[in-house]
Structure formats: structure tokens, C-alpha cells
Amino acid sequence: MNLWKEWRIWLLxxxxxxxxxxxxxxxxxxxxxxxxxxENSPLKGEILPGESxxxxxxxxxxxxxxxxxxxxxxxxxxxxxxxxLTLKEVKNGLGLEVENVGISNLKFGMDIVGGTRVLLAPIxxxxxxxxxxxLLMEQVISxxxxxxxxxxxxxxxFQTVKDINGNRYVQIEVAGASKKEIDDxxxxxxKFEAYIPRVIKFENNSGGLEIEDKNYTILLENNxxxxxxxxxxxxxxxxxxxxxxxxxxxxxxxxxAGKVFTSKDIKYVYFDPxxxxxxxxxxxxxxxxxxxxxxxxxQRFAKITKxxxxxxxxxxxxxxxxxxxYLFLDGKPASSxxxxxxxxxxxxxxxxxxxxxxxxxxxLHEERRLQSILRSGALxxxxxxxxxxxxxxxxxxxxxxxxxxxxxxxxxxxxxxxSLRYRNWKIVVPIIITSVSEVIIILGFASVINWTIDxxxxxxxxxxVGTGVDDQIIITDETSLEKRRExxxxxxxxxxxxxxxxxxxxxxxxxxxxMVIGIGVMRGFAITTTIGVLVGIFITRPxxxxxxxxxxxx
Amino acid sequence: MKLREWYKKTNxxxxxxIPIIIFIIFAGVxxxxxxxxxxxxxxxxxxxGGTQTNIQTNQNVDATALESYLKxxxxxxxxxxxxxIGGNTLIIKAGENTNQTELLKMVEDYGIKINDHSFEKIGxxxxxxxxxxxxxxxxxxxxxxxxxxxxxxxxxAPSLAxxxxxFSDIICTLGVMQLLGLQLSLASFAGLLLVLGYSIDxxxxxxxxxxxxxxxSVVDRSIGAVKTGLTMTTTTMVALLALYVISGATxxxxxxxxxxxxxxxxxxxxxxMNLGILRWWxxxxxxx
Numbered sequence: 001m002n003l004w005k006e007w008r009i010w011l012l013x014x015x016x017x018x019x020x021x022x023x024x025x026x027x028x029x030x031x032x033x034x035x036x037x038x039e040n041s042p043l044k045g046e047i048l049p050g051e052s053x054x055x056x057x058x059x060x061x062x063x064x065x066x067x068x069x070x071x072x073x074x075x076x077x078x079x080x081x082x083x084x085l086t087l088k089e090v091k092n093g094l095g096l097e098v099e100n101v102g103i104s105n106l107k108f109g110m111d112i113v114g115g116t117r118v119l120l121a122p123i124x125x126x127x128x129x130x131x132x133x134x135l136l137m138e139q140v141i142s143x144x145x146x147x148x149x150x151x152x153x154x155x156x157x158f159q160t161v162k163d164i165n166g167n168r169y170v171q172i173e174v175a176g177a178s179k180k181e182i183d184d185x186x187x188x189x190x191k192f193e194a195y196i197p198r199v200i201k202f203e204n205n206s207g208g209l210e211i212e213d214k215n216y217t218i219l220l221e222n223n224x225x226x227x228x229x230x231x232x233x234x235x236x237x238x239x240x241x242x243x244x245x246x247x248x249x250x251x252x253x254x255x256x257a258g259k260v261f262t263s264k265d266i267k268y269v270y271f272d273p274x275x276x277x278x279x280x281x282x283x284x285x286x287x288x289x290x291x292x293x294x295x296x297x298x299q300r301f302a303k304i305t306k307x308x309x310x311x312x313x314x315x316x317x318x319x320x321x322x323x324x325x326y327l328f329l330d331g332k333p334a335s336s337x338x339x340x341x342x343x344x345x346x347x348x349x350x351x352x353x354x355x356x357x358x359x360x361x362x363x364l365h366e367e368r369r370l371q372s373i374l375r376s377g378a379l380x381x382x383x384x385x386x387x388x389x390x391x392x393x394x395x396x397x398x399x400x401x402x403x404x405x406x407x408x409x410x411x412x413x414x415x416x417x418x419s420l421r422y423r424n425w426k427i428v429v430p431i432i433i434t435s436v437s438e439v440i441i442i443l444g445f446a447s448v449i450n451w452t453i454d455x456x457x458x459x460x461x462x463x464x465v466g467t468g469v470d471d472q473i474i475i476t477d478e479t480s481l482e483k484r485r486e487x488x489x490x491x492x493x494x495x496x497x498x499x500x501x502x503x504x505x506x507x508x509x510x511x512x513x514x515m516v517i518g519i520g521v522m523r524g525f526a527i528t529t530t531i532g533v534l535v536g537i538f539i540t541r542p543x544x545x546x547x548x549x550x551x552x553x554x
Numbered sequence: 555m556k557l558r559e560w561y562k563k564t565n566x567x568x569x570x571x572i573p574i575i576i577f578i579i580f581a582g583v584x585x586x587x588x589x590x591x592x593x594x595x596x597x598x599x600x601x602x603g604g605t606q607t608n609i610q611t612n613q614n615v616d617a618t619a620l621e622s623y624l625k626x627x628x629x630x631x632x633x634x635x636x637x638x639i640g641g642n643t644l645i646i647k648a649g650e651n652t653n654q655t656e657l658l659k660m661v662e663d664y665g666i667k668i669n670d671h672s673f674e675k676i677g678x679x680x681x682x683x684x685x686x687x688x689x690x691x692x693x694x695x696x697x698x699x700x701x702x703x704x705x706x707x708x709x710x711a712p713s714l715a716x717x718x719x720x721f722s723d724i725i726c727t728l729g730v731m732q733l734l735g736l737q738l739s740l741a742s743f744a745g746l747l748l749v750l751g752y753s754i755d756x757x758x759x760x761x762x763x764x765x766x767x768x769x770x771s772v773v774d775r776s777i778g779a780v781k782t783g784l785t786m787t788t789t790t791m792v793a794l795l796a797l798y799v800i801s802g803a804t805x806x807x808x809x810x811x812x813x814x815x816x817x818x819x820x821x822x823x824x825x826x827m828n829l830g831i832l833r834w835w836x837x838x839x840x841x842x
Contacts, residue, residue: 111805119680163683180655386677392670402800409796414789421785455805456744462806463748466793470755470786477782498766502706502758507751509702513694514747517687525744525809529751 003550012543016437019444025104030062032098034081041095046086047079053098054080063100070094105447109454110173111391112400116182119161119387120170130166137168139380144170144186146376151185151368163517169386181365187385190373192266193328194351195245195257196304196339200225202252209256210307212240218254225254242300258304260325261351263378265297269371275350276371278363286356287367291374298347306345327353329373403458410462411435414469422476426551431472434544438468441535442528456525463525464532467507468540471500475545493545504537558777566830573827576819577722580729587732595732598647598739601685603678605652609644609661610670620644623664628652636807641669650678688743695747696720699754707761715831716757719823723753726823727816736812741805745812752790752817756783756824764832772836780825791817 003009034051037044047053053061056070056079070077072093079086079094110117122140124133141158148156157173174182200207205220216239219226225246231237236245239258247255269291270276276289293301308321319341326336335354353370357363391399411432419428442461446453478496479489487495507529514526588594599606621633624646632647644666646657654673662668676684699720703713724746731738763779764772791814798810 121677121680163687165683167683384677385675386680387675389672389674391672398670403806406797406800406806409800410793413792413796417785417789417792456741459741459744459806459809462793462797462810463751466790467751467755469789469793470752473782473785473789474759477778477785495762495766499759499762502702502762503751503755505706506699506702506754506758507748509698510695510747510750512698513691514744517691522688522691522740522744526747529748 003547006543006546006550008542008546012434012437012539015444015539016440019441022444022447023104023106023440026101027103029101029103031101032061032064032067033101035097035099037096042088042090043079043086043094043096046088047081047096051082052101053096054083056080056094064098067096067098106443107447107450107452108400109452109457111389111455112403112453114391115174116388116390117171117173118182118186118385120172120187120383121386122168122170122381122383124381133168136380137170140170140383143190143376143379144172147185147190147372150375151372153185170383183385183388185369185372187383188373189330189379189382190263190376191330191378192261192263192374193259193331194261195326195328196260196301196308197247197255197257197323197326198244198304198308199323200254200256202254207254209239211242211258212303212306214240220249220251220254223249225249240303242303257326258300260300260304261293261297263374265294266291266374266377267294268292269375271371276367278360278367281356284356284358285360285363286354287363288352288354289367289371290350290352293349293351295347295349298349301343301348302345305339305343305348308339308344310341310344325351327351329370334370399455407439407462410465418469418473421473427476427548430544430547431469431476434472434540435465435468438465438532438536438540441539442532445531445535446528451528452524454524456522457528460525460528461532463529464536467503467533468536471503471536471541472544474499475541475548479548489549493549496545497541500537500541504533507533557780558773561777562773566833569826570830573722573822576726576822580726583729583732584725595728595738596735597681597685598737598742599674599681600676600740601681601688601738603676603681604650605648605654605673605675607644607646607648607652607654607657607674608672609646609658609666609668610641611644611666611668612641613666615642615644615666617644620661620664620666624657624660627660628657650675684740688740692724692743692747695750699750703754703758706758707765709765711835712761712765712832715828715835716754716761718831719757719820719828720750720753722823722827723749723816723820726819727812730815730819731812734815736808739805739808741808742812744805745809745816748809748813749816749820752813753820753823756786756820757828759783759786760824760828761832764829764836772833776829776833779829783824784821787817787821 031052031054034047034049034053037047037049053067055061056067056077058078059066059069061067070093074091075089077088077090077094079088122133122136124136128136137160141160145158153174159171159173161169161171163169172182172186198209198211200209200218202218202220207218207220209216209218216227221230224230224232227237227239229237231246233246233249236243237256238244239256243259244256245259247257249255270289276287278285278287280286305321308323310319311322312319321339321341321344324336324338327334337352337354339348353374355363355366355370357366414435415428415432418431419425422428439461442464443453445451446457451457475493475496478499479492511526511529514522515530584594615635617633617635621631624631624633628648630649634645634647636643636645644661646661648657658668658671696717700713700717703716707713707716727746727749728738731742736742759782760776760779763775763782767775769775770778794810794813794817797806798814
């Protein structure tokens with residue numbers, strides 16, 4: 001038997017071995033790898049992401065579960081990491097995020113390992129040009145990245161997706177975050193505005209408002225107010241260099257709210273415990289944090305508050321301005337604050353933002369969310385959530401197990417059918433080996449190009465292995481069919497490959513449109529199928545044909 | 555051999571009636587659907603927009619009862635149960651603005667223990683754009699496939715026979731899907747495209763054997779092609795069956811489902827219809 005002299009066989013063996021190296025499977029892998037070191041972790045600088053942790057306080061760390069006991073640890077720790085020893089005093093945990101050492105180089109998609117995927121569509125204003133859209137998209141992504149970093153989400157993947165009509169979407173995949181968290185954090189434009197209302201009292205349909213030592217006469221006319229021009233509720237107007245919005249008009253009063261701060265005025269959001277904290281408040285919890293406002297914003301505050309009358313709280317005796325400051329996020333009220341009398345007419349630059357939740361955790365989350373949104377600034381365009389899918393990690397791991405069982409079942413079933421048809425193990429064994437090699441090569445290719453294996457990719461693998469088995473049956477039958485010795489076996493195999501190239505090119509032709517225009521699911525499927533078919537016709541099927549030819553089985 | 559004797563005696567032209575009847579029946583199903591509902595097929599949420607919540611449970615659930623329990627609370631809603639080895643999956647389809655947390659609570663209040671769940675939401679506009687893209691993909695795939703077939707055989711009648719078989723496979727599969735209440739989704743569209751690939755495999759095999767080989771009689775060559783082709787179809791079907799049984803309510807399940815139907819439909823389309831057309835062509839041209 002001179003099978004070992006055939007380069008086609010060696011090519012197959014080499015490619016399979018190369019693929020196994022690329023996948024580097026290690027189902028017995030133990031230990032954890034540091035994924036992320038918290039900003040305020042006492043181990044920051046000592047332990048780096050990517051290092052493995054061997055033991056803590058002489059307790060061996062084999063999996064993420066072994067780390068749980070140190071979650072809120074306070075005291076001295078002895079950590080062996082990458083063979084080095086670090087001694088450190090820690091308080092309330094290590095501030096490390098770890099994951100189990102991977103059992104292979106394959107990357108699985110969120111529909112297999114669990115997670116949330118959101119597709120956001122920007123809502124552009126009319127007449128936005130293509131190049132402007134592209135620029136806006138970049139801004140959107142960098143803003144969202146800041147937001148998720150500040151919020152503390154790790155392992156987040158941003159991607160712009162374009163469909164056939166040229167519409168752009170931002171696709172975000174997060175491994176461990178709830179759907180609501182993502183939607184609240186990333187789906188919001190984050191437009192921040194602060195208003196201070198001024199009340200105008202009418203006498204004989206006429207009133208006045210003093211801003212920056214200037215007096216404006218305001219007339220009441222048919223449910224509108226007149227300052228040079230007529231304005232109704234929700235109209236905006238400029239007095240001096242401050243923008244006002246008409247909040248309310250009755251026949252006795254009108255309320256004009258001056259816009260003091262906007263997103264652009266936020267210079268800094270405080271995170272340190274002096275300016276940002278949580279406290280028990282009534283039955284729930286309250287958070288408070290301060291932001292730093294630009295000089296322009298602070299000046300506007302001074303101008304608007306200068307002439308507001310002062311009132312005295314009858315209970316506490318504290319002196320306040322008659323009007324409060326109202327903060328809005330995306331047009332919705334976020335909080336309102338009373339203004340101390342001493343601040344009237346001052347350039348005030350550190351307003352406090354407050355809010356709350358029923359539990360401490362809820363309040364903390366809400367605080368983090370607001371801080372992240374304010375820190376990253378407003379998005380240049382509004383975003384609309386057009387698609388969400390979420391799959392829990394345990395459901396995902398069940399999928400993966402199910403798929404493995406299905407794959408094994410499929411191979412056995414195919415083996416049984418081919419055995420029944422040919423009743424010759426010398427044909428059955430090569431067919432099965434060739435098919436399994438094909439799966440290994442496709443997976444190896446996927447790990448080399450960092451291709452994510454999701455459900456659609458698995459469907460593609462199944463599809464290409466299915467055509468693979470079909471082609472091997474064609475090769476087998478073509479060589480055995482023509483019993484007369486008119487043609488050499490080489491000739492017969494050449495004829496078999498005419499059919500095989502024909503079927504492969506129709507399959508690729510059918511998948512081609514999907515590869516070009518499909519979004520998401522369909523595209524991965526088409527690409528994997530095509531890769532599989534190409535691997536089949538150039539590597540595995542020629543090798544199988546050689547085996548059949550050399551073994552002279554038929 | 556029995557098959558050979560039977561096939562020799564039977565008029566291949568009469569056998570062509572069977573696939574034609576099958577085609578008319580399932581095309582009729584689609585038109586009936588269009589006539590009664592205004593749509594050729596039921597679309598899943600990824601093509602029409604809405605939310606879908608999949609709930610895993612070990613309990614046996616009466617989908618209709620749960621649906622009528624939820625309907626007054628949520629409005630437009632549809633509940634189905636898919637069973638697999640891992641347990642039951644409740645598939646709840648509802649409008650775009652359904653609150654997932656509330657829905658899960660209602661299902662729990664109804665007395666169902668939720669083991670796990672997944673959630674999917676698609677805007678109506680995006681769904682529509684997915685649908686139009688899928689249609690474009692299917693049309694283009696069909697055209698490309700046709701061009702490749704023409705290039706391979708360089709003959710009008712055999713190429714048209716292959717293309718008609720593929721067309722009939724897709725129409726009949728859609729018809730069967732309607733009868734079984736299966737929805738058209740992105741995954742089943744991907745399945746339909748693969749049907750094109752698989753359906754043509756056997757057609758190319760058959761055409762090559764009949765037109766490009768000279769050993770044995772036409773009947774012998776036909777029987778040989780049937781044997782090879784049916785082995786191919788059987789191996790593919792058992793592999794898909796394994797996938798179908800185990801994959802649960804996922805995209806894989808839908809793709810496997812569509813392909814299983816299509817491969818069954820493809821048997822009469824290839825071995826009665828396409829074979830018939832080719833033999834008629836051989837007789838007419840006096841080829842042997």
C-alpha cells in the first residue's frame with residue numbers, strides 16, 4: 001500500500017494537525033485568569049490582566065468558584081500569581097475579575113455562551129450627508145465606550161453594521177449584563193439640561209422680569225405672552241444671552257424657565273467619596289454626587305439667580321431662594337434642588353445631583369448609571385433600540401452541550417446509513433474520518449481568523465459536512481459504477497469531481513448573496529458554509545478520493 | 555431486482571404526474587393562505603417585528619389556556635410549546651412594547667416554574683428590512699444558481715429541469731411549512747437557501763449520469779443515479795434529524811426543520827420529474 005506517498009493525504013494530515021494546534025483544546029485545564037483589575041483595587045499594579053492566579057492564602061484556586069470566599073475579604077492576603085508571590089493588605093475584597101482558563105481557543109457567540117446583544121439605530125436629522133453620518137457614528141461609539149467604561153462593564157463589543165439600504169446600526173454585545181441595564185445605559189441620548197424658573201405676576205395683563213439689571217416688560221395676550229413677539233407654552237426665547245422656555249401661562253402668572261446648564265457645561269463628574277455618596281433616606285436609599293460646571297454655565301447661574309427673592313423655611317430657619325433648580329435628563333426630570341440664599345448671584349459651579357432607590361444596590365446602580373451618562377456627555381444623535389436578544393449563560397451552556405451531543409449523534413447516524421449501504425468498513429471508516437477532519441479544519445480555521453462560533457456558524461458547519469458526505473458517496477459510487485475496465489480509476493475519479501465541482505459551485509452561488517447583503521444570523525451561516533465547502537473540495541475530498549483509489553476497494 | 559423490473563415496465567411520463575400534483579397542491583396551499591389572510595406565509599418576529607420570549611420549563615403546559623390567560627393582560631399574543639429532550643420551551647410572541655419582566659411575572663403567577671428564559675425584540679421597520687433583504691437574497695441565489703447550472707450543462711432543457719426542480723422544492727417546502735404552522739424566519743430563509751444547494755446536488759448527479767455517461771442502458775444509469783442519490787439524501791436526513799431532535803427551540807432547529815421537509819419533497823421532484831424530463835429529452839434527441 002503506497003498511500004503514504006501521496007501528497008494529498010499528507011496535506012490533509014498536516015492541515016488537521018495544524019487545526020488542532022490552532023484550536024488547542026484542553027478539557028482538563030484548571031485555574032483562573034485575571035480578566036480585569038478594578039480601578040481602586042489594592043492589587044492594582046501588582047497583578048496584571050492575563051496573569052493566572054495559583055493560590056490565595058495557601059488555598060488552591062482551580063476555578064472561579066474558589067474565588068468566591070475572597071469576595072469581601074478584609075486582611076492580609078498571600079497571592080501566588082504566575083509563580084510570583086504578592087503580600088498585600090486588602091479591604092472588602094480583592095477587586096479582581098477572573099475567568100476560568102479556557103478549554104480551547106475557540107470563541108463562542110452570545111447565543112451559545114449567553115449575554116445580551118442590542119442593535120441601535122441612530123435617528124439622524126434630515127439632510128445629514130453620508131460623510132457626516134459616518135462621523136456621527138464614530139462619535140456615538142466613542143461616547144458609548146466611555147459610558148460603559150465608567151459604568152464598569154467589561155467584555156463589551158462594539159461594531160457598526162450596515163445593511164443593504166445603507167442604514168447604519170451600532171451593534172453591542174455584552175457577556176454579563178441584563179437587558180434593562182444595557183438599554184438604560186446605552187439607549188439613552190444623555191441630554192442634560194438644568195433650568196431655574198422665574199415667575200412673572202401680571203397686573204392688568206402686564207408684568208416685569210429683571211435679568212442682569214435689565215427690566216423686561218411682559219404683556220399677556222390671549223394665553224400668550226408678548227416680549228416684542230408673541231410666545232406660547234413651550235416656546236423658547238432669548239433674554240440677554242440666556243435662553244428661556246415658557247413653562248406655563250395663566251391669567252395671573254407666567255413661568256419662564258432659564259436654561260442654566262447643558263451637557264456641554266459638564267466639565268467633570270465627581271466619583272470620590274467626599275463628593276459622591278449614598279445614605280439611608282426614609283425607607284429607601286439616596287445617592288448624591290456633584291458635578292463641575294463650566295464658567296459660562298456658572299455665570300448664567302449668577303445672572304438668573306441674582307434677583308430671585310429669598311424665603312425662610314419656617315421649621316428650620318434656613319434661608320433659601322424662592323425658586324429651585326430643576327435638572328432634566330433626555331427631557332425627563334431627574335432631580336430638583338433648593339438653592340441656598342448665599343448662592344444668589346454667585347457663579348455657582350458645583351451643583352449636586354440626587355436620586356434614590358428602594359435598596360442600597362438599586363441606588364448605587366442608578367448613581368453609577370447617571371454618572372456614566374453625564375461623564376460621557378450627550379450622544380450627537382438620538383438612538384433607537386431596534387433589536388435586542390438576550391440569553392442566560394446557563395441556557396447557553398445547555399445549547400453547547402446539546403450541539404455536541406447532536407454532532408456526535410449525526411456522525412453515528414451517518415455511519416450507520418453508510419454501513420448499511422456499502423457493508424464495507426474500509427469505505428465507512430474513511431468517510432467518517434474525512435467528515436470529522438472537515439469539522440476540525442473548519443473549527444481550526446475559525447480560531448485562526450478569530451471567527452466567533454455562534455448558532456448560525458454551527459448550522460453552516462453542519463451544512464458543509466452534509467455536502468461533504470454527499471460528495472464522498474458520489475466518489476465511491478462513481479468509481480464502483482462503471483464495472484467495465486474502459487476507464488482507469490483515475491478517469492472515474494476525474495468524472496466524480498466534475499459532479500463535485502458542479503454541486504460546490506451551485507452551493508456557493510446560492511450562499512453568495514447572503515454573504516454580501518445579509519445581516520447577522522444569515523451572514524455567518526453563509527460564510528461558514530462557503531468556507532466548509534472550499535475546505536471540502538480542495539483538501540478533504542481529494543484525500544478521500546486518493547484513499548479510495550489506492551486501497552482499490554471497489 | 556424488483557425496482558429495475560418495475561421501473562422498466564412503468565411509463566416514466568405517467569410518473570411525472572405525481573410531482574406535478576404535489577406542486578399544484580402546495581402552491582394551492584400558499585394561494586389559499588394569501589386569499590384568506592392576505593399573506594403567503596406566517597412571518598416570525600424577526601421578519602415582522604415584535605418580541606419573543608422563550609421560557610424553559612419541565613412542566614407540561616397547555617399553550618391555548620396560557621394564551622387565553624395572558625391575552626386580556628397583554629393584548630396581541632401568541633403562545634406555542636416546543637418539546638425537546640431537554641424539556642419544554644414556551645414560545646411567547648407579543649407586540650413590540652411588551653415589558654419582559656411583567657410578562658415573566660404573569661407566567662409565574664399562572665403557575666409555571668421558569669427554569670430559564672431568553673428574550674428577543676425586533677423593531678417593525680428592521681423586521682421589514684430583514685424580510686426584503688431575505689427576498690433579494692433568495693432571488694439572487696436563484697439567478698446565480700441558474701447561471702452556474704447553464705454553464706455546467708450548456709443545454710437548455712436539462713438546465714431548465716434542474717431549475718424547475720429547485721423552484722418546486724422551495725414552493726412545496728413553503729406550502730408544507732404553512733400546513734404545519736411553521737413560521738418563516740431569518741433562520742428558515744437560510745434553510746431555504748441551503749435547499750437550493752442540496753436540491754441541485756442530486757439533480758447534477760442525475761443529469762451527469764444520464765447525459766455524460768455511456769455505460770449501460772438509460773434505465774440502468776437511472777437506477778444507479780437513484781441509488782447514489784437516495785444514499786446522499788438519507789445520510790443528510792439522518793444527520794439533520796439528530797440536529798432536529800436535540801437542538802431545542804433555536805435557529806438550528808428551524809434550519810433542520812426546513813431542510814428535512816425540503817429533502818423529502820426533493821425525492822419526487824428529482825427522481826420522478828427531473829428524471830422524466832431528461833429521459834424524454836434523450837428519447838427525443840435520439841441520444842443513447
